[in-house]
Amino acid sequence: MKTPHQWIPAFLLLSLVAAPAAADADRPIEEILEPIALTDRVYYFYGSLEARSPLNQGMNNNTGFVVTDDGVVLVDSGPSHRVAEMIADAVATVTDAPITHVINIGSQDHRWLGNGWFLEQGAEIVALERTARTQEQYAESHMNRSLRVLGEEAMAGTEPTVAPEPIDADSHSLEVGGVEFEMMYVADAHFPGDILLHLPGEEVVFAGDVVYVERIVGIHSWSDPKGKVENFERIEALDPEIVVPGHGAAVDVETARREAGDYLERLVTEVRAGLEDWETLDDTVERLADWPDFEHLLHYDQWHRRNVNQTYLILEAGM
Numbered sequence: 001m002k003t004p005h006q007w008i009p010a011f012l013l014l015s016l017v018a019a020p021a022a023a024d025a026d027r028p029i030e031e032i033l034e035p036i037a038l039t040d041r042v043y044y045f046y047g048s049l050e051a052r053s054p055l056n057q058g059m060n061n062n063t064g065f066v067v068t069d070d071g072v073v074l075v076d077s078g079p080s081h082r083v084a085e086m087i088a089d090a091v092a093t094v095t096d097a098p099i100t101h102v103i104n105i106g107s108q109d110h111r112w113l114g115n116g117w118f119l120e121q122g123a124e125i126v127a128l129e130r131t132a133r134t135q136e137q138y139a140e141s142h143m144n145r146s147l148r149v150l151g152e153e154a155m156a157g158t159e160p161t162v163a164p165e166p167i168d169a170d171s172h173s174l175e176v177g178g179v180e181f182e183m184m185y186v187a188d189a190h191f192p193g194d195i196l197l198h199l200p201g202e203e204v205v206f207a208g209d210v211v212y213v214e215r216i217v218g219i220h221s222w223s224d225p226k227g228k229v230e231n232f233e234r235i236e237a238l239d240p241e242i243v244v245p246g247h248g249a250a251v252d253v254e255t256a257r258r259e260a261g262d263y264l265e266r267l268v269t270e271v272r273a274g275l276e277d278w279e280t281l282d283d284t285v286e287r288l289a290d291w292p293d294f295e296h297l298l299h300y301d302q303w304h305r306r307n308v309n310q311t312y313l314i315l316e317a318g319m
Contacts, residue, residue: 026050029057029083033074033090036250039202041179043086043094044075044244049215049298052110052149057083059220061110061246061268064206065091068177069101074123075197075206075244077114079146081157084114088121098278099123101176103183104163105208106246107134107191116161124161126174130193138191165311184262186234187227190246196238203241210235213259214246215298219307225268225314229286232261263294271311281312 027048035043044064048056060133072091077195078084080278088099102118104111104127112135115125139160147155163218171293172287180199190209212218219225235243236253243256251259267288274284288308292298 003033017148025054026055028055029059029086032056032059033086035065036092038204038244038250039095041244042199042204043067044250045090046249047110047247049247052079052146052152054150057086057152057154058110058146059083061108061209062244062248062250063087063111064174064244065094066179066181067097067203068179070177071097071179073176073179074099074102074118076105076111077118077125079110079113080155081114081117081159082119082154087114088118098201101125101126101174103181103197104131104135105183105197105206106194107131108209109138109146111208112162113142113146113158113160115157115163117157119161119164123198124162126172126183127163127166128170128172128183128185128193128195129166129168130170131195132162134193135190137211151225152207156166158179166248184187184234188224188228189228190223190233192219192222192224194231196234198238200238204244205235205238205240205242206244207231207235207246207256209246209258211243211245211248211256212235212281212297213245213251213255215308216261216300216303217245218296218303219267219310219314221310221313223310225264225271225307225316226318228264229261229268232256232264236261238278259297263291266291267307267311268315269307271315275312275316281309284307284312 004113005200037043045064047062048060052058052060064075078087101124174181174185183194192210210228242250245249251310270288285308
């Protein structure tokens, strides 16, 4: 095996979130695609904390890969055909082993639009049917946005490609080269059909967009904040040594709880209390407008009130 670019022991993970998030100016894709080693087998790519841009090529999220005895298993495939090829080149700086599998844990553009390139290279695309269904639902709108933000050159050759044989189950385990992978759907989260990926032998969970650190969690109209809380509770029950969030540096469970879990739980609890008291949307947003415990998170000013607003509308619709 080749020497990784970086080695980050689990006991040093906390240091990754010690620096102010605002210091992370948008980073170029070449810098983002420097593999960070979490264990002897598990690596991740630390995406930009900023919005998608031509500089980061849409890679403003974390993906990862696992070096097994029989090849490499990729965790998500990136935002485009072009970046998928760059991911493969980055993996090749760590190991000569081929990429044999790509596991999709989410449906947002930067998690799966690189599937087609890897399928062309002979990799197996693995996804639950729930995830693939949402990918197909949002494919056109996500492609249009990527073309608008990143440009036609960056998206050249990209064809939305879901797993040819998605798995009709809420959980699925596979073993590749001595490593066990547990795919688990707990509840809809950032997007319908999002899953957690647990590597029990490595004590690692890829949490996807259930967990953000360094930047604030986002709630969209299609998100399920209650589902995010349920997913976070499952992560805590798994008790891994390392949580790879959807955005921000890999951390331990306690840090994930402080940066994301506490925020999500408080958001759902407080908004539900307002609804039960017949509080108006405006009154709820004003009551919950200032949460100093989370002001340090990047994009707090842009997203916190929006999160309260969206959570109110989502919970109200479900009452």
